[in-house]
Amino acid sequence: MAITDVLVPQLSESISEATLLEWKKQPGEMVEADEILIEVETDKVVLEVPAPASGVLKEIVKGDGSTVTSGEVLARIDTDAKAAAAPAEKPADAPAPQAEAAASAPTASAKSAVASPAAGKILAEKGVDPSSVDGTGRGGRITKGDALEAGTAPAKKAAAPVAAPALSLDGRPEQRVPMSRLRARVAERLIQSQSENAILTTFNEVNMQGILDVRKRYKDQFEKEHGVKLGFTSFFVKAAVAALKKYPVVNASVDGKDIIYHGYFDIGIAVGSPRGLVVPILRNADQMSIAEIEKQIANFGTRARDGKLTLEELTGGTFSISNGGVFGSMLSTPIINPPQSAILGIHATKDRAVVENGQIVIRPMNYLALSYDHRIIDGREAVLALVAMKEALEDPQRLLLDL
Numbered sequence: 251m252a253i254t255d256v257l258v259p260q261l262s263e264s265i266s267e268a269t270l271l272e273w274k275k276q277p278g279e280m281v282e283a284d285e286i287l288i289e290v291e292t293d294k295v296v297l298e299v300p301a302p303a304s305g306v307l308k309e310i311v312k313g314d315g316s317t318v319t320s321g322e323v324l325a326r327i328d329t330d331a332k333a334a335a336a337p338a339e340k341p342a343d344a345p346a347p348q349a350e351a352a353a354s355a356p357t358a359s360a361k362s363a364v365a366s367p368a369a370g371k372i373l374a375e376k377g378v379d380p381s382s383v384d385g386t387g388r389g390g391r392i393t394k395g396d397a398l399e400a401g402t403a404p405a406k407k408a409a410a411p412v413a414a415p416a417l418s419l420d421g422r423p424e425q426r427v428p429m430s431r432l433r434a435r436v437a438e439r440l441i442q443s444q445s446e447n448a449i450l451t452t453f454n455e456v457n458m459q460g461i462l463d464v465r466k467r468y469k470d471q472f473e474k475e476h477g478v479k480l481g482f483t484s485f486f487v488k489a490a491v492a493a494l495k496k497y498p499v500v501n502a503s504v505d506g507k508d509i510i511y512h513g514y515f516d517i518g519i520a521v522g523s524p525r526g527l528v529v530p531i532l533r534n535a536d537q538m539s540i541a542e543i544e545k546q547i548a549n550f551g552t553r554a555r556d557g558k559l560t561l562e563e564l565t566g567g568t569f570s571i572s573n574g575g576v577f578g579s580m581l582s583t584p585i586i587n588p589p590q591s592a593i594l595g596i597h598a599t600k601d602r603a604v605v606e607n608g609q610i611v612i613r614p615m616n617y618l619a620l621s622y623d624h625r626i627i628d629g630r631e632a633v634l635a636l637v638a639m640k641e642a643l644e645d646p647q648r649l650l651l652d653l
Contacts (some may be wrong), residue, residue, distance in 0.1 A: 256320045258290060268290045269290070282300070306328045311323050312324045372400075432528070439588060443587070444585065447591075449618050449622070449623065454637065461646060486643070493635045493636070494515055499589065499626060507625060517567065517571060523555055530564055531566055532568045569590055584619060594620055
C-alpha cells in the first residue's frame with residue numbers, strides 16, 4: 251500500500267490558521283491527480299487543495315469546518331488502490347456520506363460519530379447527550395454551532411444559512427450564522443482603523459459631463475479594440491494618481507512615529523464578493539493605461555465572485571477607492587484601509603440642478619468623499635487633493651497633459 255498525504259497549503263506569515271469548507275470527495279472514492287478535493291478559507295482568500303496523486307481517498311483526517319494550519323495532514327490517498335476498493339476509514343469529524351444518511355435515520359451512536367471534535371468537547375462540557383442533538387451539518391453532522399445552542403432552549407438550535415429560521419425566546423424567527431473568516435477579519439480591521447486613525451472626511455462634487463462625453467464618443471470603438479467595456483472607475487483611478495503625485499502625503503502611511511512616503515502608486519479597488527468585501531490591488535497604477543485598468547478591474551470582479559483572488563493581490567496598497575455608486579449610494583464616509591492613510595469614496599452620478607454663471611442648469615453630478623488620517627494629512631492637503639481629482643475628472647484632457 252502506498253499512501254500519499256494531502257496537506258494544507260503553505261499560508262502566508264500573516265495568516266496563522268484557516269477553516270476547511272466542504273469535501274468534494276468521500277473516503278473510498280477515486281480521485282485524480284490535481285483534482286480539487288476541498289477549499290481552505292483564510293481571512294483573505296479561499297485556497298484550493300488539489301489531490302497530489304491519483305488513487306483512492308483512504309481517509310479524511312480533518313472534516314468540514316475544521317481549523318487547520320500550514321502543512322497539516324487533511325487526508326490520505328492510497329495510490330495503489332482501485333476505485334472498487336472497500337470504503338476506508340472515516341474520522342470522527344468527517345461528514346457522513348449522503349447515501350448513508352439517506353439509507354437510514356441516524357441512531358444515537360451514529361449521531362455521536364458525526365459530531366466534530368469541537369462540538370463533541372462542548373457537548374461533553376455541557377453534559378448533553380449527542381444523540382439528543384439534531385445536527386445541521388452535511389449528512390446530519392453536529393456542528394460547533396449546534397453544540398453551542400444545545401441545551402439552552404428546547405426549541406432553539408443554530409440554523410445553517412439554508413435551514414428554516416429558528417425561533418427566538420419570544421417566538422419570532424431568527425437565524426444565527428457564524429461569520430466567515432473574511433467577514434470577521436474585515437470587522438476587526440475596520441474597528442482597528444477607527445480606533446487607531448484620526449479619520450476625517452472632506453467632500454466635493456464633480457460634473458461628470460466630460461467623462462460621459464468621452465465614453466459616449468469612444469465606448470464602442472474602445473470595446474472593439476480592447477475587448478472590455480469603458481467604465482468609470484478607470485477615470486477615477488487616473489484622477490486619483492494625478493492628485494497623489496501632487497500631494498504625496500495622501501499616498502503615505504504611518505509606521506509608529508514615522509511617515510512612509512511611497513514612491514509608487516498601488517491603488518486598492520474595493521470589490522464586493524459573496525464572502526464579503528475584498529480590496530485587490532492595482533500595482534503601479536500610474537504606469538497602466540485606461541484599457542489595462544479596465545481589464546484588471548473586470549478580472550478582479552470575476553475572480554472575487556469565484557473566490558480565486560491570491561494573497562499577493564490582496565496585500566499592500568497605498569491608497570484605495572470604494573465605488574458605492576454602483577449600488578446607488580449618494581453619499582458616504584468610507585473607512586480607511588490600514589495601513590493606508592486615505593480612501594476615495596465614489597457615488598452615483600445623478601442629474602441635479604446646479605448654478606453656472608448665475609443660471610440654474612441640469613448637470614450629471616457625482617459627490618466625492620475623501621476620508622483621511624488627520625494625524626499626518628492636514629485639511630489643506632486633503633481638500634487640495636480632492637479638488638485636483640475633481641478638476642481632472644471635469645476636464646479629462648488634463649490627464650493626458652499631466653496637468
